[in-house]
Structures are given as structure tokens and as C-alpha cells.
Amino acid sequence: MIRFNHFNFNVLDLDRSLAFYKEALGLSPVREKVAADGSFRLVYLGDGTSGFTLELTWLAGRTEPYDLGEQEFHLAFTAGDYEALREKHRAMGCICFENHDMGIYFIEDPDGYWIELVPERG
Secondary structure: OOOOOEEEEEEOOHHHHHHHHHHHHOOEEEEEEEOOOOOEEEEEEEOOOOOOEEEEEEEOOOOOOOOOOOOOOOEEEEEOOHHHHHHHHHHHOOEEEEEOOOOEEEEEOOOOOEEEEEEOOO
């Protein structure tokens, strides 16, 4: 059996990213790995309901933004209280694209990664 485990984003400022993901999506650290030589730090964020995690990777000495190419990739979340969350993200100023016809929107994290929000559909 194969199951999803985690997805990775490399980040320049780990504390800023941790604060963003906590505020924007309610994600909290569930485990962490720090290199013995201090060259990297991995923090895995969970949603408290699924086993899937987002790995934030911080590399010591990295100062240049990561090349995200044409941003033809994204991470998606299902939102139970979609409208309230969209208003929160609008107030945070992190909505970068809305597709009203499809009923979805995207937020952008501090490093430029796009995250899609999809309403829960029953």
C-alpha cells in the first residue's frame, strides 16, 4: 500500500513561515529535525486531522529567494468554513488569485508558494 506522507517547501525565514501557516491555515509543527552541524532544519506541519504534513525546509546560509519556475504547482486544502477563511485571507492580504467560476482561490506564502483553497463539497 502506498499513501501520501508529506510535501516540501523550502523557506528563507522559518519563523516567518511558521507564523504565516499558523495564522493563515491553522497548521502547527508535529515533528522537527535539526542537522547536527546546523546546516538545515526541517519542520513538519500538520492540520490536526489528517496524517499528511507540509515540510518546511530551512537551509543555513541561504539568502537568495528560491526559483519557483513558472509556479505551475501548488498545494491544496479543503476548507469547511470557506467564506470565513476567504475573508480572513483577504484581511491578511495574501489572496493572489480568485476563480469565482470554479469557486476556488489561492493564497501566496512569504516565499511565493501558492496554496489553493477549495470549499468542502457534500
